[in-house]
Amino acid sequence: MRTNDFFFEGEYPNDPPKPYGMTVTCVRRATEEFPFLHDTSVTVLGGRLFAAWYRCTAGEIEGITQIAGAWSDDGGETWEDEEIVAEDRVYHCVPAVFYETDEGISALVTFMTAHDRPVKVEERTYTDGRWERRREHDIRFLFNTTPMRYLDGMWIAGGRVSPAEGELPQIPAVAVRDIAGDWTVQPYDGPWTDGEFPLWCPETAVYRKGLRAIVRNDDGQPWTFRREDGAWRFTGESTMPIAGVKMYGGTLSDGRDFLFYNERTPQNERSRLVMALREGDGGFTKLYLIADGYDDALRCGPYWHYPSVCEWDGTLYVSCTANGPDNLRDAVVYRIPVRIK
Numbered sequence: 001m002r003t004n005d006f007f008f009e010g011e012y013p014n015d016p017p018k019p020y021g022m023t024v025t026c027v028r029r030a031t032e033e034f035p036f037l038h039d040t041s042v043t044v045l046g047g048r049l050f051a052a053w054y055r056c057t058a059g060e061i062e063g064i065t066q067i068a069g070a071w072s073d074d075g076g077e078t079w080e081d082e083e084i085v086a087e088d089r090v091y092h093c094v095p096a097v098f099y100e101t102d103e104g105i106s107a108l109v110t111f112m113t114a115h116d117r118p119v120k121v122e123e124r125t126y127t128d129g130r131w132e133r134r135r136e137h138d139i140r141f142l143f144n145t146t147p148m149r150y151l152d153g154m155w156i157a158g159g160r161v162s163p164a165e166g167e168l169p170q171i172p173a174v175a176v177r178d179i180a181g182d183w184t185v186q187p188y189d190g191p192w193t194d195g196e197f198p199l200w201c202p203e204t205a206v207y208r209k210g211l212r213a214i215v216r217n218d219d220g221q222p223w224t225f226r227r228e229d230g231a232w233r234f235t236g237e238s239t240m241p242i243a244g245v246k247m248y249g250g251t252l253s254d255g256r257d258f259l260f261y262n263e264r265t266p267q268n269e270r271s272r273l274v275m276a277l278r279e280g281d282g283g284f285t286k287l288y289l290i291a292d293g294y295d296d297a298l299r300c301g302p303y304w305h306y307p308s309v310c311e312w313d314g315t316l317y318v319s320c321t322a323n324g325p326d327n328l329r330d331a332v333v334y335r336i337p338v339r340i341k
Contacts, residue, residue, distance in 0.1 A: 034057060038094075147175075174206055201216055216245065241264045246306045262305055318336065320332060
């Protein structure tokens with residue numbers, strides 16, 4: 001039985017097409033007050049589309065770092081004025097993911113003392129147009145994917161966790177929400193149990209179907225894992241030309257798996273964002289180009305990275321950071337018809 005299915009069937013395409021019917025909108029541009037934004041997310045909450053990001057008054061996780069977002073009521077064509085989800089004058093708020101249960105709309109926000117030094121996760125609820133603090137979760141976890149329903153009221157989300165307070169989150173893991181609403185962390189099996197941390201930034205894309213995961217590796221090929229016998233076991237390395245950048249994976253409503261990632265380039269940059277599709281039980285069979293270099297019409301780029309994905313009403317929504325000159329960063333959302341073949 002093949003345990004690692006993160007490969008491409010046949011010859012890998014060098015010149016893939018763009019998805020037919022794909023459109024893109026710039027949701028928020030960098031400003032003088034907040035020149036840096038990153039780690040976007042997009043999801044459907046209460047029957048409305050919501051995009052969010054963290055933004056900073058200085059560089060990456062420098063100065064004031066807060067979570068902001070905007071709503072769309074027309075399928076992502078236009079976006080309302082941004083609103084603040086979370087901010088704190090002691091901690092940096094980064095990153096955030098959003099989900100909806102029978103109890104309502106929630107945000108999970110990681111609080112940090114400094115860059116990649118998480119201390120806790122705060123859960124906020126959206127009530128009467130306001131984001132209000134609900135509870136704290138004592139986990140040093142950075143969420144990389146939107147929480148997904150799992151079993152009987154349980155939820156899972158991919159990410160990474162710190163081994164101890166004040167240390168870097170260099171352990172790939174999933175967070176699990178139980179029926180009582182408590183989030184706990186399940187680290188993957190690996191050399192970190194012996195104090196070795198070969199993955200500098202092990203951001204995790206997790207698949208509910210088959211309980212599989214693919215993890216960023218800055219120094220080589222992504223690592224892959226599968227849930228077996230109550231633990232997340234290492235299953236090998238992906239053979240696809242994936243750069244050491246955050247990926248996002250999942251399964252479409254028609255059963256096909258997708259994976260968004262930055263393709264490796266000769267310049268080792270984040271200018272080329274692609275989507276792979278899998279049909280059946282083998283490897284990925286289709287590849288599509290999402291972005292490559294500066295977009296003159298959108299006035300964004302030339303770097304596109306850290307995708308987040310959700311499916312709604314026949315459309316795949318993909319948010320990402322559009323990184324421009326002087327490291328000024330915008331938030332954009334692509335819209336791709338799910339019927340794409």
